[in-house]
Amino acid sequence: MRLDHIAIVVEDIDNAIEVYHTAMGFPLRKTEDVPAENVTVAFLPLGDGSEIELIQPTAPDTGVSKFLAKCGEGIHHICLEVDDIEQAMADYAAKGLRIIEDEPRVGSEGQKYVFVHPKSTHGVLIELYEKPSYE
């Protein structure tokens, strides 16, 4: 298991890029709109293969926008890369962890991901992520 990213929900991604990139000095790898998830995301590498992801919701009534309205800006989740997401889901469920989805969600580039409920991880929303395969 490897830390893939730390996701931070923000009100205004340009302001947040000013802080994390311009002021703090993290490189800015790319910024992209993800209309399918109603977010704009900036990716700032941490130098060890993991990244900070700044996430601004672009529509109301999504999970991310509700989090922002309720909790304010801050860390939303951490993401761990696993080799085999179905295996990880089965192992974790057998050990009492609560996986939110029954099946992995599949992203635009074929990556698979699910979330582990924070009630089963001492308050931390954890994304499990499997790289897309190109077989």
Next chain:
Amino acid sequence: MRLDHIAIVVEDIDNAIEVYHTAMGFPLRKTEDVPAENVTVAFLPLGDGSEIELIQPTAPDTGVSKFLAKCGEGIHHICLEVDDIEQAMADYAAKGLRIIEDEPRVGSEGQKYVFVHPKSTHGVLIELYEKPSYE
């Protein structure tokens, strides 16, 4: 800059170790009591040089115990290692970030650390950390 650790505040460190070590499979490097800071800490390496730190407060009226009472379990801060903490403090302050301490705090092993106020970092408490020097 390098991610040193992600700190998670928990009610009961043994229960949290059951989840993060036994169920999720993170190695458990060590657990230690830090009476000077009124916490017990478990260190679980993430495989890339960074770690998850599970932190249980052991006294009331500390910052960590107040956080737990107010916000519940969850991510408390992230820690970034810097080469020169005084330089980082000066650079960050010049760029408008709010450093909580005027001078670095010094830990039991000579490490220096300060915290950047979450009001200046879009809701994320960020620790800056400089390794102890052994010159």
